[in-house]
Amino acid sequence: AQSVAQPEDQVNVAEGNPLTVKCTYSVSGNPYLFWYVQYPNRGLQFLLKYITGDNLVKGSYGFEAEFNKSQTSFHLKKPSALVSDSALYFCAVRARTGANNLFFGTGTRLTVIP
């Protein structure tokens, strides 16, 4: 079975400070891992993905994520938060074999305080 855990429902950070949104996963074999962002009344927007290779993945809008196989984690990070980063963030996992669909976490609401 595949699953994703986002342990924090809400993350608050001051503008200009670094931010981290946590994600851990469970999957058989090696995973494909994704981060999406959702703004109010909008669909999911792709940020970045880990497929293979370098464990540090860089994505859109200055976001990055680090794949840690031993800790089964894929935390999303940004060195300096912007107010416009405030949104709902979803981590998703897919196994390399078997089902093609994504399994999503329950989301983390990020609020960047001016």
Next chain:
Amino acid sequence: GAGVSQTPSNKVTEKGKYVELRCDPISGHTALYWYRQSLGQGPEFLIYFQGTGAADDSGLPNDRFFAVRPEGSVSTLKIQRTERGDSAVYLCASALGGSQETQYFGPGTRLLVL
């Protein structure tokens, strides 16, 4: 280029009625997915098409739900005898087709069953 589009953006119906939700994927994308997102939750998989055929419909909750993609492009999700519990945002995503390919999401259809 144009992204995934979904119509209608909002649909209000009465319990017991039939509804159709439409998804227009990104041109050239052979894979198409339907997900359902309830309030406060991450998207949950419903069905996956590769070309015209439903490759995986294991996420459909019951036989009231059905989806088609007759020409391998536009897809329609059909819900018969709607129930109040069907109220959710229905998201469509498309991808180039490989298992590592990014899924790009549409804005969703918000369905409210009264």
